[in-house]
Amino acid sequence: MKSWIACSIYLTISLSLTILFGVVPVLGQSLTNNEGAPYTHFERKQFDSAFHLNIADSTDREITPGLPDPMSVMYKSMIIPGWGQVINKQVWKVPIVYGLLGGLGYYSVRLNKQYHDYRAAYYNLNPETDNDLRFGPTPSYIPEDANLQELRTIRNTYRNRRDLVYVGIVLAYGLNIVDAYVFAHMRSFDVSKDLSMRPHIKPTITAQATPGISLSIDFITK
Incomplete structure (x- = not known):
C-alpha cells in the first residue's frame, strides 16, 4: 500500500513541475503591461524579481544508503x-x-x-x-x-x-x-503523516526598490 501511495506522490510532484516549468514560462511570454503592450525585457525582469518561486525537487536524489x-x-x-x-x-x-x-x-x-x-x-x-x-x-x-x-x-x-x-x-x-x-x-520516499508541501509567502523588496511577494515551496522528504 505504501508503495502505491508513494507512487501517487511521485506522479503528483512530476506533474506539478511540468506545469510550473512548462506552462508558467509560456504565460510569462504573453504578459502585457497596463497599456496593452508586451512587457519589455527590463519590465519582465522586474516582474520576475517581485515573484520568487523556489522549488526543491525531491525526485532528483541519490540512492538512500542501506536500501537496495x-x-x-x-x-x-x-x-x-x-x-x-x-x-x-x-x-x-x-x-x-x-x-x-x-x-x-x-x-x-x-x-x-x-x-x-x-x-x-x-x-x-x-x-x-x-x-x-x-x-x-x-x-x-x-x-x-x-x-x-x-x-x-x-x-x-x-x-x-x-x-x-x-x-x-x-x-x-x-x-x-x-x-x-x-x-x-x-522505499526511500517518505510516506508518513508528516509528508507535506510547505509554502512560505512573505513581502519583500526587489532590487529596483519596488514591493513584491516572495513565495517558496519546500517538498519535505526523508
Whole structure:
C-alpha cells in the first residue's frame, strides 16, 4: 500500500513541475503591461524579481544508503521471479508470484494437451487427409463418429485459450519485475503523516526598490 501511495506522490510532484516549468514560462511570454503592450525585457525582469518561486525537487536524489539499488532488484527479478521481493523484504509476495505463474503454467499444459488431442482426432477422422497418424493416434475419449466441424471448433477453442494463457504468463512475469522495481524505487520516499508541501509567502523588496511577494515551496522528504 505504501508503495502505491508513494507512487501517487511521485506522479503528483512530476506533474506539478511540468506545469510550473512548462506552462508558467509560456504565460510569462504573453504578459502585457497596463497599456496593452508586451512587457519589455527590463519590465519582465522586474516582474520576475517581485515573484520568487523556489522549488526543491525531491525526485532528483541519490540512492538512500542501506536500501537496495532498484536496477539491481529489477535484474534479479528477471533472472529468478520472486528474488526482488525477497530483497525488498516482501517474502509474503513470493507465494503469490509462484502461485500465479505455476497456476497459469499448469493450465497452459492442460490446454495444450487438449488441443493436441483434438487436432489429432480432427486429422485422423477427416477423410480428406492421409491415414498416417501424423499427429498421433485418436484419444480413446473422442468417439470415432464425432462431427468433424465440432472437432475443428473445439480444437481451435483450446488453441486460442492456450495462447491466451501464454500471454497471461508473460504478463505475470512482467508484473513480478515491475512490482519489485517500483517498491525498491519508492522505499526511500517518505510516506508518513508528516509528508507535506510547505509554502512560505512573505513581502519583500526587489532590487529596483519596488514591493513584491516572495513565495517558496519546500517538498519535505526523508
